[in-house]
Amino acid sequence: xxxxxxxxxxxxxxxxxxxxxINVVALTLLxxxxxxxxxxxxxxxxxxxxxxxxxxxxxxxxxxGDSAVGVTRLGGLKFTTTGxxxxxxxxxxxxxxxxxxxxxxxxSQDLADGRRWHFFFAWLFVIxxxxxxxxxxxxxxxxxxxxxxGKDLAPSNLWHEIVTHAQLKFPKGEEARHYNVLQKGAYLxxxxxxxxxxxxxxxxxxxxxxxxxxxxxxxxGGRQSARSIHFISAALIVAFIVVHLVMVLVSGVWNNIxxxxxxxxxxxxxxxxxxxxxxxxxxxGAAE
Amino acid sequence: MTATSNRRGWLKAGxxxxxxxxxxxxxxxxxxxxxxxxxxxxxxLTRRAQRLVVDRKALAREFTPADISPVFKPNGSIDxxxxxxxxxxxxxxxxxxxxxxxxVDHPLSLSLADLRAQPSRTQITRHxxxxxxxxxxxxxxxxxxxxxxxxxxxxxxxxIVFHCADTLEQTLDGSGQYYESIDLIDAHHPQTILAYDLNxxxxxxxxxAPLRLRVERQLGYKQAKYIMRLEAxxxxxxxxRGGGGFWEDRGYEWYAGI
Numbered sequence: 328x329x330x331x332x333x334x335x336x337x338x339x340x341x342x343x344x345x346x347x348x349i350n351v352v353a354l355t356l357l358x359x360x361x362x363x364x365x366x367x368x369x370x371x372x373x374x375x376x377x378x379x380x381x382x383x384x385x386x387x388x389x390x391x392g393d394s395a396v397g398v399t400r401l402g403g404l405k406f407t408t409t410g411x412x413x414x415x416x417x418x419x420x421x422x423x424x425x426x427x428x429x430x431x432x433x434x435s436q437d438l439a440d441g442r443r444w445h446f447f448f449a450w451l452f453v454i455x456x457x458x459x460x461x462x463x464x465x466x467x468x469x470x471x472x473x474x475x476x477g478k479d480l481a482p483s484n485l486w487h488e489i490v491t492h493a494q495l496k497f498p499k500g501e502e503a504r505h506y507n508v509l510q511k512g513a514y515l516x517x518x519x520x521x522x523x524x525x526x527x528x529x530x531x532x533x534x535x536x537x538x539x540x541x542x543x544x545x546x547x548g549g550r551q552s553a554r555s556i557h558f559i560s561a562a563l564i565v566a567f568i569v570v571h572l573v574m575v576l577v578s579g580v581w582n583n584i585x586x587x588x589x590x591x592x593x594x595x596x597x598x599x600x601x602x603x604x605x606x607x608x609x610x611x612g613a614a615e
Numbered sequence: 616m617t618a619t620s621n622r623r624g625w626l627k628a629g630x631x632x633x634x635x636x637x638x639x640x641x642x643x644x645x646x647x648x649x650x651x652x653x654x655x656x657x658x659x660l661t662r663r664a665q666r667l668v669v670d671r672k673a674l675a676r677e678f679t680p681a682d683i684s685p686v687f688k689p690n691g692s693i694d695x696x697x698x699x700x701x702x703x704x705x706x707x708x709x710x711x712x713x714x715x716x717x718x719v720d721h722p723l724s725l726s727l728a729d730l731r732a733q734p735s736r737t738q739i740t741r742h743x744x745x746x747x748x749x750x751x752x753x754x755x756x757x758x759x760x761x762x763x764x765x766x767x768x769x770x771x772x773x774x775i776v777f778h779c780a781d782t783l784e785q786t787l788d789g790s791g792q793y794y795e796s797i798d799l800i801d802a803h804h805p806q807t808i809l810a811y812d813l814n815x816x817x818x819x820x821x822x823x824a825p826l827r828l829r830v831e832r833q834l835g836y837k838q839a840k841y842i843m844r845l846e847a848x849x850x851x852x853x854x855x856r857g858g859g860g861f862w863e864d865r866g867y868e869w870y871a872g873i
Binding site: 364365367368370372375376377379429432433434435437438439440442443444446447448449450530532533534535536537538539540541544550551554 | 637642657660665831867872
């Protein structure tokens with residue numbers, strides 16, 4: 328009986344691998360220093376200016392009796408979030424702060440240093456992104472591997488991918504040579520929408536850039552809206568990263584990590600002479 | 616049961632240890648002066664890049680009266696207790712004089728009436744605090760450019776330093792006095808004014824009476840309040856702690872365009 332063979336295919340080009348790992352560092356530090364900056368005024372608004380009486384999101388602390396209670400407001404809702412948002416820290420470190428010490432950079436309240444970290448890694452992130460976009464538009468990676476094909480977008484295929492993904496059944500053989508439509512959609516919306524959105528909304532918070540490019544303010548509906556969208560977009564990127572890491576873990580962690588380091592990704596292929604039999608469940612079972 | 620709770624205990628202890636290491640490592644790296652120097656190098660890049668892509672005369676957006684904040688949130692010093700300032704405040708700033716000196720051909724001493732007679736500008740603009748919030752106000756004031764032309768800047772002059780009346784931090788060496796500085800590009804920008812009115816009324820004490828700077832393409836801490844003296848300088852290394860401003864001396868960027 329012919330067994331399924333593992334072959335290494337070349338999955339990720341050098342540029343993709345290098346820019347990926349630079350992004351891991353840059354996005355981590357941008358997130359942590361960004362939360363430090365957010366903590367200087369942990370409230371978000373819509374429009375050009377702050378309507379201090381009606382933020383759509385705020386994290387505050389209030390005294391109830393002898394204890395400090397963290398309160399998070401989202402729209403009209405009010406949550407007690409002591410220990411996480413509004414009030415956090417143990418013993419002497421107990422403080423009124425939006426996000427807790429362990430997710431901010433620096434850990435202590437320090438807006439000046441937080442900004443310096445943020446803008447340094449913002450530059451690294453932008454340059455890295457330009458290298459990624461420049462090379463991958465030229466070498467065709469984005470068009471060839473990330474833009475969904477008509478076949479990808481057929482409703483039957485979409486449904487099939489959603490169901491098999493939810494069952495944590497991952498493509499094997501020939502299918503595994505390419506990204507499936509859900510992967511394409513996730514990666515493309517991150518590199519095409521969310522990451523550029525971070526840069527543009529970040530620049531819209533700059534009073535100097537606003538003077539040079541009034542359209543930035545019109546595009547996002549004002550500086551405070553841009554700050555809100557910056558925060559929401561960051562949250563969506565965090566959500567993507569969480570799902571991405573779960574998928575890496577459940578779909579073969581070493582294979583995935585190796586492919587992002589060496590470029591080689593192992594897929595299982597049926598030998599040519601066994602392709603007919605591979606479709607039969609019994610044989611497939613035997614093959615495993 | 617015991618095995619499970621044991622395992623949980625280990626996981627918890629391990630997690631706490633890892634978390635502690637993470638925090639300690641982050642803090643150690645974050646506090647290292649060499650590392651901070653490297654990350655601070657981005658400021659020069661940002662200033663050059665913004666000066667490159669934004670026209671020197673590009674105007675900050677101006678808003679309509681309907682956009683004005685009902686209360687213009689004051690920040691920093693809001694009620695200075697310095698003796699000289701209190702004396703001016705008691706007399707309604709009748710004896711106030713703005714001194715313009717340093718590297719100028721004709722030092723000036725201007726009363727509020729003199730300032731109101733200077734070429735002026737009124738603008739409804741957005742004020743962006745470094746903390747993240749924004750407020751919109753209507754400012755009227757003397758344009759800084761024509762005023763400096765009148766004083767006649769010497770060739771060596773590169774920055775304008777704003778010396779203020781308020782002490783924001785009590786220090787032994789007097790470095791807690793508020794001050795700020797801008798370069799000549801921003802000093803000559805059409806929207807850069809020494810504002811004496813906010814929302815058509817004389818500037819309130821909380822917002823910087825009798826005179827404050829508006830340099831509309833930078834953040835709030837550049838907008839010096841309670842201005843007593845303008846000094847034209849070649850560089851500001853000898854002033855206070857040498858950073859070019861009260862907050863700059865405490866770690867904030869001198870170029871606050873972002």
